Amino acid sequence: MLKISDTTFGSxxxxxxxxxxxxxxxxxxxxxxxxxxxxxxxxxxxxDNPEDDIMSVLDRQRYTFLPNTSxxxxxxxxxxxxxxxxxASGTPWLKLEVTPDPRTLxxxxxxxxIATEQLVKExxxxxxxxxxxxxxxxxxxxxxAAAVMPLGSPIGTNQGILTAFQVEIIxxxxxxxxxxxxGIGAPSHAALAMEMGADAxxxxxxxxxxxxxxxxxRAFGQAVEAGRTAFEAGMGRRTSQAxxxxxxxxxxxxxxxxxx
Amino acid sequence: xxIHLNGKPYQTVGSEPKISQILNELQIDPTSVVVELNSGxxxxxxxxxxxxxxxDRLELIRFVGGG
Numbered sequence: 215m216l217k218i219s220d221t222t223f224g225s226x227x228x229x230x231x232x233x234x235x236x237x238x239x240x241x242x243x244x245x246x247x248x249x250x251x252x253x254x255x256x257x258x259x260x261x262d263n264p265e266d267d268i269m270s271v272l273d274r275q276r277y278t279f280l281p282n283t284s285x286x287x288x289x290x291x292x293x294x295x296x297x298x299x300x301x302a303s304g305t306p307w308l309k310l311e312v313t314p315d316p317r318t319l320x321x322x323x324x325x326x327x328i329a330t331e332q333l334v335k336e337x338x339x340x341x342x343x344x345x346x347x348x349x350x351x352x353x354x355x356x357x358x359a360a361a362v363m364p365l366g367s368p369i370g371t372n373q374g375i376l377t378a379f380q381v382e383i384i385x386x387x388x389x390x391x392x393x394x395x396x397g398i399g400a401p402s403h404a405a406l407a408m409e410m411g412a413d414a415x416x417x418x419x420x421x422x423x424x425x426x427x428x429x430x431x432r433a434f435g436q437a438v439e440a441g442r443t444a445f446e447a448g449m450g451r452r453t454s455q456a457x458x459x460x461x462x463x464x465x466x467x468x469x470x471x472x473x474x
Numbered sequence: 475x476x477i478h479l480n481g482k483p484y485q486t487v488g489s490e491p492k493i494s495q496i497l498n499e500l501q502i503d504p505t506s507v508v509v510e511l512n513s514g515x516x517x518x519x520x521x522x523x524x525x526x527x528x529x530d531r532l533e534l535i536r537f538v539g540g541g
Contacts, residue, residue, distance in 0.1 A: 232539040258534065269536070279537075281537065
């Protein structure tokens with residue numbers, strides 16, 4: 215079982231709630247995925263649609279809500295959003311995102327570290343979104359991050375785990391759970407992250423913009439389970455030298471001698 | 475009286491209205507929003523006794539879909 219802070223999760227797939235075509239599709243996709251942790255963002259109320267409230271359609275008993283600080287460009291803005299998130303959710307869970315450049319949406323490591331340290335002191339359960347930097351992962355862990363969330367590739371790009379080499383080091387070194395976040399565009403990407411030993415993955419765009427988001431959510435749930443099971447089963451080492459899978463002994467002699 | 479509501483000028487119905495009155499005017503369920511007044515969070519139990527003044531900056535925030 216995955217354990218973050220003092221909470222255990224039966225599913226290792228976290229789901230983002232952005233870009234779904236309707237609340238109904240989103241709810242069905244959440245159910246099909248098996249997720250127990252969902253992310254939400256904070257925005258100004260749309261005064262032209264005052265009744266448009268995502269929380270009214272989500273089951274707060276069933277899912278752990280992980281509010282994010284998307285939109286924050288520095289630690290100050292992230293901390294302000296964190297306070298609003300805690301006031302709105304009533305829980306200390308927080309996905310910390312500090313992305314100064316809207317073109318790349320890459321996280322600012324220095325500001326993320328500053329905000330993590332501050333928010334942990336204030337009692338938040340902080341899961342920082344970070345570039346796949348093993349040194350930064352250790353620094354975030356040292357200041358009290360409850361998990362680290364290295365990116366596979368930039369948000370919404372569907373490019374998969376382009377950072378595999380660094381993510382492997384992060385997984386090897388981390389004492390806190392590693393949640394691979396961002397860029398996961400296909401179930402195979404999620405399975406790869408899990409086979410590498412990631413504790414969980416967070417997927418949003420790949421599911422919400424699929425032609426059939428509910429079926430895609432199911433596929434991701436299956437891929438995450440398959441990848442985790444493979445990791446726990448223990449995968450063979452990669453080699454460059456071939457190694458026969460059929461027996462070397464007892465081959466037929468004489469006329470089938472070419473089998474030697 | 476004019477306040478800044480979610481970054482835009484907003485003409486209130488009366489002078490020095492309470493936060494709860496503004497939410498009512500806008501038909502917003504008070505339990506569905508977080509309210510920030512001049513960058514400080516206002517607890518829900520203060521909505522009905524917090525008076526707004528000219529040029530106050532009021533932010534009404536809620537959760538939306540996001541990753």
